[in-house]
Amino acid sequence: MNENLLQLTNIHKSFPGVKALAGADLSVRAGQVMALIGENGAGKSTLMKIITGIYQKDEGEIVYLGNKVNFKGPKSSQEAGIGIIHQELNLIPELNIAENIFLGREFTNKLGCIDWKKTYQEADKLLAELHLNYDSRRLVSDLSIGEQQMVEIAKVLSFNSKVIIMDEPTDALTDTETASLFEVIRKLKKQNCGVVYISHRLKEIFEICDQVTVLRDGQFVGEKSIDQLNEDILIEMMVGRKLEEQYPRIDRKRGNVTLEVKHLTGFGVNDVSFCLHEGEILGISGLMGAGRTELMKMIYGANPAKSGSIVLNGKPIKTCSPKDGLTHGIVYISEDRKKDGLILGMSVKDNMSLNALNHFITPFKKLSLKDEQQAVSNFIKLFNIKTPSTKQIINFLSGGNQQKVAIAKGLMTRPSILILDEPTRGVDVGAKKEIYQLINQFKQQGLSVILVSSDMPEVLGMSDRILVIYEGKVTGDFSICEATQEKLMAAAVGKNTGES
Structure with a gap:
């Protein structure tokens, strides 16, 4: 049985007029990829923000590496070894790729000045891990959304995190970039890292994940091994009903x-x-x-x-x-x-x-x-x-x-x-x-x-x-x-x- 790195139990969170989480559970194990899925509004992003200290839970328990924790902010969760690739890009367009990756953690020389040579070398090394032929001196504002997403991924990898959360990481990626990301995820599994993989692309869930946790309306629906599931079962768990036809195209005689x-x-x-x-x-x-x-x-x-x-x-x-x-x-x-x-x-x-x-x-x-x-x-x-x-x-x-x-x-x-x-x-x-x-x-x-x-x-x-x-x-x-x-x-x- 793989070691539990992170365990969330009975998590509740409310905002004015909205009950975002009402008893959410999640287990993240060493050497495994846990898919976290559910409809929009199911509470996935809220749960991730509680893990990383952006939000504070109202009720429930978080255990990380065997200890009860309650991170007070993103910096404390990051320093503890939890990294997150947000669905919404979190880069500064006016800075270049290397500056974005190491922002706030710049390499310095003996005089206390930024060591630009090492900064670009380390950035290039991370980009090469992802098979990206990017110039780390290139401004982020000149990159496509997909390219920026890959820089976000490189940035999180630079922290050597024990638990890595990926919120819709392939949303803007090409097939080639997605294949590179999956290669990195498999490498992280071999290093006994735990990955939380949030995606609406069910095909990817079956390709890269080991377990699946489903949330619906802020509540824990269930956790199953990927080999116990197919797309129909997953969809029914997510929406609480069967979707008979995924693409309901209708015929209509076109006009002028x-x-x-x-x-x-x-x-x-x-x-x-x-x-x-x-x-x-x-x-x-x-x-x-x-x-x-x-x-x-x-x-x-x-x-x-x-x-x-x-x-x-x-x-x-x-x-x-x-x-x-x-x-x-x-x-x-x-x-x-x-x-x-x-x-x-x-x-x-x-x-x-x-x-x-x-x-x-x-x-x-x-x-x-x-x-x-x-x-x-x-x-x-x-x-x-x-x-x-x-x-x-x-x-x-x-x-x-x-x-x-x-x-x-x-x-x-x-x-x-x-x-x-x-x-x-x-x-x-x-x-x-x-x-x-x-x-x-x-x-x-x-x-x-x-x-x-x-x-x-x-x-x-x-x-x-x-x-x-x-x-x-x-x-x-x-x-x-x-x-x-x-x-x-x-x-x-x-x-x-x-x-x-």
Whole structure:
């Protein structure tokens, strides 16, 4: 039996209006990877913040290395040998990679000055462990989200922790980066470290984990060995019911062309042309860095185009700013909701209605607070957003509920074109199903939807037609009838597979 490194028993934690944990248990053993899973809002992140001292528990017991503990802050848990890779990136963009990794623990010489040579050498060594060909002098602000995530992982590895918590570590990683991370996890197991692995990607759970702990509504549901489980059992434990169909795609006769993109060229985009129809879901597939997000931001107006044109409902338009995009009824829901989609210190109501206030102006040029409140309440009900009130600060909502608010915020502007960039990233299977059903509602209502996703089953499961982007170009255009994972992957690496 593997030694217990960390044991949490009957943990309770409440916030104003919310009972986040109501009897949560977790065991972390030497040389094992413990998956911690549950729907958004199940209490996983709260439990991790209690372990690391960010939050203090209301009730319960924490035993670490045989001793009862109650860490007073992240520094004390870190010094004790507990490291965490947060789901939300925790890097300083203005510093380089090496400076971020060793921030607060800088190497110094005999004169007390920073030893930059050793700093870069040690940073390069950590990056090499992860098979990353990064220059440790490179600014973090110049890195993609996936690259920043790998720097976060390198930073935690630098502490030589005994227990390592990984909260959605592969959310923004490529397949190659994920394979490198799994190699590191296997190495940590051999060193008798204990790993807590939080992920909504069930395939990864079965690939890398030994045990699984399930939380639901802040409560401990059960712990099982991975060989006792399959995906159906896990989903039922998480949501308390069976999900009959993961991707509930519906058929609808598509209408007229609403959007035409002609020879669009700019940063990361090279001569892209396509059409989008009324009531159609157009999937955009491709590997990270292929230019998918750059293309969407160009259509929306956040990135400038060097050449090409955009035609909306038969009329040429120019989108030189996001304001132009919104004016023309084009909404873009960012892949990074916390950076580009939401204002974390504001309430649910203020976030949701921010871009749509003009719809609540009375004939006397005053804002109708009653109409605004009603619209927000309607979307909360429609989207099944779990929040104690419309006044709740959005930073206190779970990731899945934040994502629903971000989508509702776009829809409140009453768009004709909805661009969803990684809409289910970091979202649990239950919330994913709800988002898919909402997308289907939009489709039924005649909204034109562009779905950008790195999740190939999601693209295949929800799209009517799929474009594949590689190095800023369209390398594949498939109807859903002819699209396969093999064809999409071939096009994603630049192999022409017979476009339709």
